Amino acid sequence: MIDFLQRFGRTWIDMVGRLGRATLFLLHMLGALGSLFARPSLLVKQLYASGVMTLSIVLVSGLFVGMVLALQAYNTLIDFGQENRVGTLVALTLVRELGPVVTGLLFAGRAGSAMTAEIGLMKATEQLSGLEMMAVDPYKRVFAPRFLAGFLALPMLAAMFSAIGVIGGHLIGVDVLGVDASAYWSQMQNATSFYSDVGNGLIKGLVFGFVVSWIAIFEGADCIPTSEGVSSATTRTVVYSSLAILGLDFLLTAVMF
Amino acid sequence: MNSRAIDVLVGVFMLLFFGAMFILAMKVSNLTSLTSSAGYTLVAKFENVGGLKARASVAASGVKVGEVSAISYDPETFEASVTLTIDETFSDTFPTDTTASIYTAGLLGEQYIGLDPGAEIDMLQDSDEITLTQSAIVLERLIGQVLFSRSGGS
Numbered sequence: 001m002i003d004f005l006q007r008f009g010r011t012w013i014d015m016v017g018r019l020g021r022a023t024l025f026l027l028h029m030l031g032a033l034g035s036l037f038a039r040p041s042l043l044v045k046q047l048y049a050s051g052v053m054t055l056s057i058v059l060v061s062g063l064f065v066g067m068v069l070a071l072q073a074y075n076t077l078i079d080f081g082q083e084n085r086v087g088t089l090v091a092l093t094l095v096r097e098l099g100p101v102v103t104g105l106l107f108a109g110r111a112g113s114a115m116t117a118e119i120g121l122m123k124a125t126e127q128l129s130g131l132e133m134m135a136v137d138p139y140k141r142v143f144a145p146r147f148l149a150g151f152l153a154l155p156m157l158a159a160m161f162s163a164i165g166v167i168g169g170h171l172i173g174v175d176v177l178g179v180d181a182s183a184y185w186s187q188m189q190n191a192t193s194f195y196s197d198v199g200n201g202l203i204k205g206l207v208f209g210f211v212v213s214w215i216a217i218f219e220g221a222d223c224i225p226t227s228e229g230v231s232s233a234t235t236r237t238v239v240y241s242s243l244a245i246l247g248l249d250f251l252l253t254a255v256m257f
Numbered sequence: 258m259n260s261r262a263i264d265v266l267v268g269v270f271m272l273l274f275f276g277a278m279f280i281l282a283m284k285v286s287n288l289t290s291l292t293s294s295a296g297y298t299l300v301a302k303f304e305n306v307g308g309l310k311a312r313a314s315v316a317a318s319g320v321k322v323g324e325v326s327a328i329s330y331d332p333e334t335f336e337a338s339v340t341l342t343i344d345e346t347f348s349d350t351f352p353t354d355t356t357a358s359i360y361t362a363g364l365l366g367e368q369y370i371g372l373d374p375g376a377e378i379d380m381l382q383d384s385d386e387i388t389l390t391q392s393a394i395v396l397e398r399l400i401g402q403v404l405f406s407r408s409g410g411s
Contacts, residue, residue, distance in 0.1 A: 041260070048263045052270045091285045156274040163277035166285055185284060193312075194286035 022218045029147050029217070032139040036148060042141070046149030050111035054157060057106055062094075062161035065102060066168025069093055074177050086179050087188035090169035091162075095192060095201045096257065099162035100155070101249050104208035107154050108241035112216035115146055116237040119220025120230035128221075143217050150213030155205025162201065200256045207248060212241045296323060296344045297383040301357040301370070302336040307393025309359055309368045315341050317372040322347045325370060341370065341387075352377035358391035368393060 036043050073089040119142065122128050128138045166188070173179045192198070216237045223233035282288045306328060315323040323343035331338045341357075354375030361368050372387075381387070 044267050045260075045263060047267045047270065052266045055270060055273070095281065095285065156270070156277075159281060160273055160277040162285075163280040166280065188285055189287045190314075192286040194282055194288040198281045198286050 018222070021222065022214070025218050025221065026214055028139055029143045029214075032137065032144040033148060035137075035140040036144055042145040043148055046145045047153060050107075050115065050146070050149050051153035051156065053114075054107055054110045054153070055160070057110055058103055058157045058161050059164050061102060061106060062099075062164040063168040063171075065098055065161075066090055066094060066165030067172045069098075069165070070169035070171075070173035070177070074173055074179065083177075083179050084183040085187050086169065086173040086177075087166075087184035088191040090173070091166055091188040091192050092197065094162040094165040094169075095197050097249070097253070099165065099201055100158045100204035100208055101245060103158040103161045103205065104154060104212060104245040104249075105242055107150075107157060107209075108212050108216070108238055108245065111150065111153070112212050112237050112241050113234045115150065115213070115216040116220040116223070116234045117230060119143075119146075119217060120223040120225075120233050123221065123223060124225040124227065124230055126225075143221065146217055147213045150216065151206065151209040154209030154212065155202050158201065158205035158208075159198075162198075196256075200252075203256075204249065204252050207252065208245050211244045211248065215241050215244065296342045297348055298326065299341045299343060299351075299381055299385055299387055301339050301341060301387040301390050302331065302334060303339060303357075303359065303390050303392045304336055305392040305395060306337045306339060307359060307368055307395055309339065309370070309393060313367060313369050315343065315370045315372060317347075317351070317374065319371075322350075322372065339370070349380045349382075350374075351381045353379045353381055353385070354389060355381060355387055356389040356391060357387045359393035361394075 069090045070086050073086045074083055077083045077085055077089070119128075122142065128142070131138045131141060170181075170184060174181045174184050219233040219237045219240070223229045309325065309328060311325055311328055313325045314321045315325065323341055325339055326342040327340040329338050329340075330336075339357075343351075351372060352375045354377045356373045356375065358371050358373065359368055360371045375389070
């Protein structure tokens with residue numbers, strides 16, 4: 001019994017300790033962001049690694065999600081003779097919810113795991129210690145550019161996801177199922193507001209970008225420097241990021257809409 | 258991958274983002290259509306607004322001239338007070354005896370406010386009140402009235 005209690009307590013103490021380390025790490029990393037103004041090329045390189053490399057999967061899934069939404073919405077709405085509203089449904093679903101959330105999940109799987117694995121391997125092969133030996137601050141050189149790139153890339157990808165999804169919905173709804181094209185766009189415009197729908201979608205993307213990059217980089221920097229440790233850190237990144245995205249999405253939706 | 262190619266691809270990425278934002282702003286949302294910022298407001302009191310919501314459109318002869326910016330309950334007159342924002346291009350357009358009615362677009366459609374201009378020479382100005390209003394038709398009341406008039410007639 002005492003053993004069990006001890007293990008239970010140990011787990012909680014470890015968890016709180018990790019949370020504290022993660023927060024300190026975040027503050028240190030945010031403090032190092034300013035140095036990026038001196039070397040913007042580092043940021044561009046990381047934007048390539050996290051943004052451009054994730055682009056293809058985001059665009060393809062965005063297109064298909066839009067197409068599926070249009071198909072489903074049409075099949076339901078045709079019963080009420082309201083098939084003109086397919087555009088509204090597709091646009092609001094994508095811009096408010098699916099755009100940021102699905103992009104966040106894809107981003108965590110594609111770019112977040114890569115970030116963790118890269119930083120974890122840097123740690124395992126003692127490259128981070130090497131940088132410190134050469135008086136190069138790894139926070140400025142390695143962590144901060146990755147963090148800012150992830151933070152910026154996710155909302156951008158989410159916007160592209162929503163835009164291509166709406167086009168996918170147009171392909172199926174208008175070109176295949178025969179909804180009137182002008183009704184598709186005008187109903188959509190009547191229901192979607194730029195500031196409260198598109199703007200809030202972007203804010204969601206920024207929040208998810210912040211959290212996913214933070215988790216990914218911290219897990220990498222905090223991992224046990226063995227091949228096993230790196231692999232479990234990568235798994236944790238994907239799991240924690242996905243859970244954080246889904247939980248935060250609920251909170252943000254409850255506050256925003 | 259040399260650094261020039263990376264720069265180019267990141268540039269393309271940024272352009273795609275701006276393209277996506279352009280689509281979201283111009284095609285998906287109503288950034289281009291009438292917004293509540295530019296225009297003047299009118300107030301109309303209704304006995305019953307039915308299912309009218311904020312941002313519902315205000316139309317004259319079926320042409321959108323503005324939107325509903327706020328709906329509140331007036332505890333002094335026991336009426337719903339609806340604030341309409343009319344686009345600036347339609348200032349000095351509606352006479353003071355304009356009627357505001359709540360209509361439904363189609364059988365299941367959204368409710369909107371229709372303005373029917375009267376014949377007065379004076380025009381409605383900013384924050385004027387539209388005194389002639391016609392409430393939303395509530396189906397239950399309509400059925401009740403029909404039943405009442407039928408039983409009264411027999």
